Structures are given as C-alpha cells and as structure tokens.
Amino acid sequence: MPLQEIKQFSPQELEEMGADPFIFNQPGLVEFAADDRKNQVRLTLYDGSIVSHWYWGNLAFDLATMKMAKKRNPVLYSHDVDQRIAVSQKASFEDEFIMEGDFLKASEIAGQVKDQIEEGFPFEASLRFDPARSKIENVAEGQTVEVNGHQLKGPGTVVRNAVIMEGSICVFGALKNTASKAFELARFIMNKENNQMANESKTKMTVEELTVDNFAEILPEIHQKIFDKGKAEGEKAERDIFTELKSICGDDTALLVQCFAEGKTVAETSAMLVAKTKAANQELQTKLAAAEKKKIDPAVQEFSDQGTPPGTEGKFEEAKATDVQLKEHYSKDQDLQDEFTCADAYIASVRHPAD
Numbered sequence: 001m002p003l004q005e006i007k008q009f010s011p012q013e014l015e016e017m018g019a020d021p022f023i024f025n026q027p028g029l030v031e032f033a034a035d036d037r038k039n040q041v042r043l044t045l046y047d048g049s050i051v052s053h054w055y056w057g058n059l060a061f062d063l064a065t066m067k068m069a070k071k072r073n074p075v076l077y078s079h080d081v082d083q084r085i086a087v088s089q090k091a092s093f094e095d096e097f098i099m100e101g102d103f104l105k106a107s108e109i110a111g112q113v114k115d116q117i118e119e120g121f122p123f124e125a126s127l128r129f130d131p132a133r134s135k136i137e138n139v140a141e142g143q144t145v146e147v148n149g150h151q152l153k154g155p156g157t158v159v160r161n162a163v164i165m166e167g168s169i170c171v172f173g174a175l176k177n178t179a180s181k182a183f184e185l186a187r188f189i190m191n192k193e194n195n196q197m198a199n200e201s202k203t204k205m206t207v208e209e210l211t212v213d214n215f216a217e218i219l220p221e222i223h224q225k226i227f228d229k230g231k232a233e234g235e236k237a238e239r240d241i242f243t244e245l246k247s248i249c250g251d252d253t254a255l256l257v258q259c260f261a262e263g264k265t266v267a268e269t270s271a272m273l274v275a276k277t278k279a280a281n282q283e284l285q286t287k288l289a290a291a292e293k294k295k296i297d298p299a300v301q302e303f304s305d306q307g308t309p310p311g312t313e314g315k316f317e318e319a320k321a322t323d324v325q326l327k328e329h330y331s332k333d334q335d336l337q338d339e340f341t342c343a344d345a346y347i348a349s350v351r352h353p354a355d
Contacts, residue, residue, distance in 0.1 A: 020128075021055035023079060028125035030169050032117060033100050041075065041086050041117070043125040043167045046097040048148035050156075058139070058156030060147040061129075065161045066093045069130060074166045075101045077109050079128055085110040085169060097127070099167045113169055126168045133163040245269050252276075288344050291351040318350045326350060 024046070033040035046061055053059040068091050077083035088101030104110045117123065139145055139154035147158050216223040242260055248269050249256040255276065259269040316329055330336050330343040340346040 023128050025126040030123035030125050039103050043099045045125050045127045050150050050152050056157035058152050060152050061162050062160040063093045063148050069163050069165050076168045078170045079168045083109050123169050126170050128165045130163040130165050135160040287348045
C-alpha cells in the first residue's frame, strides 16, 4: 500500500489499532549531560535530516521553527504518562533538537534508567509533537521542498512550527519498522472492511426476515429483555402517577382511589379536587345563609353586645349567644377549634344541631 494512501486513515482507525503518528523516533541518543553531572540526562531527538516515516512518508521537522510546549516539559519512559523520568527546562534547536533535564529523585523508573545508562544500555530517544498547534505541510509526489538545508521529495511531509509536548526514553524508539507497520495498517483496514460488509449483510437479512409475529421465536433472549424492560418501565410509570395523584389528593383517600382507578391525569385530578372543594364550600355557605335568616330580639342583641349572654352568670349558653359571642367563644376554646374547621362551621352547628 503506497504511503500516500496510508496517510488517508482517520485518527479513529489509528487509535483502534494503537498506532500514534505524532510520535517520532530517528532514533536519537540518550546520555548523561556530562560525566560529572549524572543527575541530568540529555536526549538527542532529531538531527535535521530527511527520514522515512511509516505514516508521513519522507518526513522532516523545520528546526528553525520548532519550540517546546512549556517552559518545563516532561521526559517520560516510552511515552507513558505514568512513567515519569525527568523534567526538562532546556532545549536547543540549532543544528539538532536536544533536550536536557534533571532526573526525578522520587521516581523508581528514573533511578533504574539512570543506573542502566551508567552501565551502557543503548536507550533511544523519541518525541511527541502536538498536531493541533503545529503546521503540517503535505508534499505531493513529484514535488520538492527545502528544509534544514536538505531537499525533501514527495510524497512526504514537513512539520513547521512544531510544538514538542514531551521527549521519551525508549528501548527501541517508536514505530521504526515502516514496512511492518504499513502491512499492519493494511491488514487492519482490510479486516475492518470485511467485518463491516458482514455486519451489513447480517443486518439486511435480519430486517427482511423478522416480523412482529416471529420476533419472540427468532430472537427469544432479546425479546425477553425488551419485555422485561417494558414491564419494569410500565410499573415505574404507574407508581410515579400514583405518587403524583396522592400529592394532589392529600388525605382524601376516596378521591385518590377513584382517580387512580379511572386513569385520571394529574390535571383531571386537580380539577376534580377543586370542584369537590367548591361544592363543600357552597354547602357551608348555604347553611350559614339559612342561619342568618333567623331574627334576634333587639333587646337581647343590645344586651348581648355588651359581652354577657342573658341569664348566664359564669356558664356560657350557646343557644342564647349571638354570632359575635359565639365567634369570640370559639376563638378562646381549643377543643372547639379542634372539632370545627372554622368559627362559621361551629356557629352553623349551634344554630342547626339537627342538620
């Protein structure tokens, strides 16, 4: 598969496969910054040449425009953010890209790498750049551009204004084997396309064969799951409706049972409660109006307005009291207040005890 076709793969496909095109390895050297400064590490990450990359084709970074992402940048082990080795505050881009950093004292992997460098283990250096903040130029086949004093022939890529996120110390660098990686990508895409075709064929067959009548027979497990889910959702909906109706009806159990049994909505239940309350109020008003029609002797009224019912000395006689006196008596008697909801209801019971 030609390189220019590999470069058409989407980031999602690369992520599924585990390939990262934004990691670059030349490979470079990993060494102590100086013989007498073994607490510091130096990574030579790029020498300015044209290299062959499995994803980008012929690749070069423009050294003149490269920069670090921050003032303090991480040095990791194999680009693993959980394997932190050093912190770099110094970088050079003159003839080649070099990072220098101080080993982390509290890092176990940093101590291991430091010891193994001292024993001569040939680590390699690798970098990761940020594509969102870098300028990536595609060079078409047959075209040539100059970068770092070299001629880059297409198909290929030039990364200008590259923002370096981190440098890593690796055993073999990152994704060096262009041929094997290209083969893996081709096989990955081929398998994905075959799976997609198989799924489409299976879906088409299922849609044509399934009906409402044979769904349970062909897919019993899925049918049962759908049934169980629908049943659970229906029961929950019923409980929710009952809770809403109860909050509206309050202590009126008869109205609650009626509305729930008849499948009344919240709005319909509210309307029925308002109508019932209105009817009760009208009935009470009718009784009060009838009581007002009874005439009271003017002499008794005048005497009783002074605050004492006629013929009583110490004991309150309800039948002989005026409405004003009954209201005053009601306001001072807690038992009456517990028995009657309002003074008017109490007065009505006194005036019409048989009702």
